[in-house]
Amino acid sequence: MGFYCQRHSYETELTTKVVSCTQAQVKLEVNGRKQNVKGFELILEDTVLFPEGGGQPDDRGTINNVEVLRITRKGADAIHFVTSSLEPGSEVTQKVDWKRRFDHMQQHSGQHLVTAIADDKYGWKTTSWDLGREKSFIELDTPKISQEQLEELEKDTNDAIRKCIPMTPRLVELGSKELQEVRTRGLPDDHVGLVRIVEIEGIEANLCCGTHVSNLSHLQAIKLLGAEKGKKGKTNLYFLAGNRVLSYLGKCYNNEKALNLSLKCGPDEHVQQVDKIQKSLKTANKTSLTVLRELAVLEARHYKLNPNRDPLLSIHRKEGDSEYMIIVANEVGPENALMLLSTGEENGAGLFLVAGPTDIVEEAGPRVASLLEGKGACKNGRYQGKATKLSKRSEAEKLLRDFTHKLNLNS
Template sequence: MVFECQRDSFKTEFDTKVVSCKPAELETLSDGKKEKLKGYEVIVEDTVLFPEGGGQPDDRGTMNGIDVLRITRQGADAIHFVQTPLDVGTEVHQVVDWKRRFDNMQQHTGQHLVTAIADNMYGYKTTSWAFGQEKCSIELDTPKMTDEQVAIIEDAANEAIRKCTPVIPKCYEADDKELDGIRGRGLPDDHVGLVRVITIEGIDSNMCCGTHVYNLSQLQVIKILGVEKGKKNKTNLIYLTGNRVLNYLGKCYNTEKALCTALKCSPEQHVDMANKLQKNIREALKSKTSLLREVAKYEAEQYKNKTDREEILSIHRKDGDNEYMNIIANEIGQENGVIFASVGNDKGAGLFLLSGPADLISEAGPKIAEILDGKGAGKNGRYQGKANNLKKRKDAEALLRSSLQKNKSEKE
C-alpha cells in the first residue's frame, strides 16, 4: 500500500479514521536501559505518518493531540503506537513532527544521490546505509577509496544540487515491465499493492518506500566527511546533507572558539599547540612516575630502619599507582612486616595491595576486598586488586590487625 506520506512527503497534516485499536507494549531505551511502555496499536484508514522502512526511521507526531511514539508497517497497514486508546470509527487529525520528517527526507535523498554517483562513476555498489543521530554512512562494496574519488563524488553531488534536479516519485503495479532494470534490493515478503520508484532525473531510479524531497535544491549541500574501513572488505562513506551541515558547522565553530580560549592561540595553531601540550603531559607523567618510585623506596626504607616499627605498614597515597605499591612491597619484603597499601580516591575507587606471610594474606585478602567493595587475587604472600570504597580503609585495616593477632596466636 502507498500511504499519504508517500504520495506527498511535504504534507504535514491529515484527517483519517481509526480502523482498529488493541492493547500492546513498546520496548524503548531510557538512559541506556530497556523499558516497556504499555499502550495501544492503532491502525487507521491511511496515514501521513511514515512507518519505519527502507533504512529510514519512522516519523513522530500526534493523532488528536496524542503523541505517536512508534510507527511500523505490517503488510498493507501502518501500526501507530500510542498510550491513549482511540475508539474504532473515530475521526483523527494527524500532525507530523516536521523537523524530524524533513531531516529524514534530506538524509534519505542524499543517500540515494551519493549511492547513485558512486555506482555510476566507479561501479561501487551500496550494500547498506546507516541513519545516525548526527551523521549518516553508506557502506560501499569496495575495500578502499582514494581522497580524489571522494572529492569527485562530493563535487558531482553538489553540482546536481545546484542544477535543481527534480526528484520524482512514481508508483507501478508489481508486474509492470517498467520495473525491469530499476535499482533496488527487492520487495519485502509482506509487500502489498503498488511499487514506488524514486527517480532523480538523469541520475538514478530506485525502488523505495521512504519520504524524499521534490528537488535536490532542497538538500542545500552534501558534505562527505570521509571514509572508514568497513566490515568484510567494504568501505563506509560518512556524509551530511541539508540542515545537518549547518548544525555541524555551527558546532565546529563553537568548538573552535572554545579551543582558542583554552589554548590561547589562533585556530591555525590548534594542532601544534595540542601536540605541544601532549608532549609536556608525557614528560610530566614520566617525571611523576620517577618521583613516585623514589618516594616508594624512601617510605619503604624509613619503615625498615625504624627500631620500634609497627607490625603493619598501612599507607595510602592519592596520586600513587600500582607500581608505587609494588615497589614498597618489594623493598620491604614479606619477612620484614605486613603491608596494607592503597592508592586513589580515599573516599571512592582505587587500588589496594597486601603483602606478608602467605597464610595470613591468603585468608585476609578476600575479606578485605569484600570490605572495600572490590575484588582481587593473589598468591605467595601477596594479594592485590581494585576497590570501589576506600573510605572503609580503617575497617579493612582493623580486620587485618585482627587476622594478624589470630595468626600469631595459632602459631604460638
C-alpha cells in the same frame, strides 16, 4: 495509491478516520532502556505519519494531540502505537514532527544521490545504509576509497544539488517492464499493490517507499565525512546532508572558539600547540613517576629505620600506582611488616596490596578484598587487587591488626 505521507511528503497535517483500535504491548526505548509499554494499535484510513521502511526510521507526531510512539507497516496498513484508545469511525487529526521528518527526507534523498553517483562513476554498489541520529553511512561494495575519490564524489554530489534537479515519486504495476530498469534491492515479503519508484531526473530511478525532497536543491549540501573499513571487504562511507551540515559546522565552530581560548592561539596553530602540550605533559609525567618511585623507597626506608615501628604498615597514596605499592613492599620486605598499601580515591575505587608473611597474606587477603568490595588474587606471597570502596580501609586495617600477634618480625 500509497500513504498520504508518501504522496505528499511536505504536508504536516491530515484529518482522517479511525478504522480499528486494538490493545497491544510494544517494546520501546524509555530513558535509554528497553521497556514493554502497554497501549493501542491504530489503523487509520490514511496517514501523514511515515511508518519505518527502506532504511528510513518512522515519523513522530500526534493523533488528536496524543503522542504517537511508534509507526510500523503491515501489508497495506500503517500501525500507529499510542497510549490512549480512540473510537473506530471517529474523525482524528494527525500532525507530524516536521523537524524530524525533513531531516529524514534530506538524509534519505542524499543517500539516493550518493549511491547513484558512486555506482555510475566507480561501480560501487550500495549493499545497505543507516540513517543515524547524527550522521549516516552507506555500505559500499568496495574494499577501500581513496581520499581523491572521496573528494571527487563529494564534488559531483554537490554539483548535482546546484543544478536543482527534480526528484519525483511515481507508482507502477508489479511486473512492469519499467521495474527491470531501476535500481533495487528487492521488495518486502508482505508487499501488496503498486510499486513505488523515486526518480532523480537524468541520474537514477530507485524502488523506495520513503519520503523524499521534491528537488535536489532542498538538500542544500552534502558533506562526506570519511570512509572506514566495513565488513567482508566493504567500506562504510559516512555523510551529512542538509541541516545536519549546518549543525555540524556550528558545533565545529563552537569547539574551535573554545580551543582558541584554552590553547591561547588561533585554529591554524592548534595542532602545533597541542603537540607542544603533549610533549610537556609526557616530560612532566616521566618526572612525576620518577619522584613517586623515589618516594616509595624513602617511605620504606623511613619505616625500617624506626625502632618503635608499628608491625602493621598502612599507607594510602591517592596519586600512586601498582608499581609504587610493589616498590614499598619490596623495600620493606615480608619479614619486617604486615602491609596494607592502596592508591586511588580515598572514598572511591582504587588498587590495594596486602603483603607480609605468606601464610597470613593467603588467609587475610581475600577477607580484605571482601571488606573493600573488590577482587584480587594471591601471588608470590602478596594479595593484590582492585577495590570499589576504599572508604572501608579502616575496617581492613582493623582486620589485619588482629593478625599481627602471629608475626615474628625482624627488629
